Amino acid sequence: MRIKVWITSTVIATIGVAAWAxxxxxxxxxxxxxGMSAMGESIKTLTPMMRGQVPYDADLVRREADAMVGHSGEQMARLFPEGSGGGVSKALPSVWEDSEQFAALAEDLKTAAEGLKLSAGNGLATAQSNDSGSMMGGTTGGMMGGGASSMMGGGMMESNQVMTGEMFANMPADAAFTMVAQTCSACHQKFRKEDE
Structure with a gap:
């Protein structure tokens, strides 16, 4: 079973307008x-690899995951102090109106990026499903009852299940990458202005 790498146009658009913004x-x-541009560049670098369009490189996945870890979690949340919206900022007022959810998504992103680093050595789901007796039981869906998009009930931010390092360490890297992209997209949908 091949996991489709899920990246929304919102995440991709962020990369294209970063210099202008x-x-x-x-x-x-x-x-x-x-920081957001750096994470966007990491997504841009890893997307073709996760889609199987370029050779898989676990060391590159780890480096890009580290870059995302460094710009997420508390590090990200502290860069949004009250009153820092407006002007050229793409932050919506919802960042401050629902600061707890914003901070939770920032932490979810850090968790998913750390998970991507842990899963880097596992390669892509296709490689695992082609192995007889793969650690995932031959399919990526066997791990938590579904494909990447349903691994955690639609994403970490919507699930009651807390992802652990062991869970990430046993999943294919493209599944963890999908979780990173989903978290970015969820945050952009609620907390970032659309590009004009």
């Missing part, structure tokens, strides 16, 4: 835009 940004707004 930084014009006029200063201070904490510039710092967070640079």
């Amino acid at each position: 930084h014009t006029g940004a200063t201070g904490v707004v510039l710092e967070r835009m640079q």
Whole structure:
């Protein structure tokens, strides 16, 4: 069973306009835009690999996952102090109106990026399902009752199940990458202005 790498146009669009969006940004707004751009570049670098379009490189996956870890979680949340919206900022008022959910998504992203790093040595789901007696029982769906998009009831932010390092360490890297992309997209949908 092949896991489809799920990346929304919102995540991809962020990569394309990053340089333009930084014009006029200063201070904490510039710092967070640079962090978001770095994560976008990591997504852009890993997407063809996760789709099987370029050779798989576990070391590159680990490096890009580390970059995302460094820009997520508390590190990300602290870059959104009250009053830092408006102007060139892409942050919606919902960042501050629902700061607990924003912080939770930032932590979910860090967890998923750490999970991607842990799963890097497992390769892609296709490679695992082609192995007889793979660690996932021959399918990626066997691990938690579904494919990547249903692994956790539609995403970490919607599930009561807490992902553990062991769970990530036993899943294919493209499944963990899908969770990273889903978390980015969920955050963008609620907390980021659409590009004009």
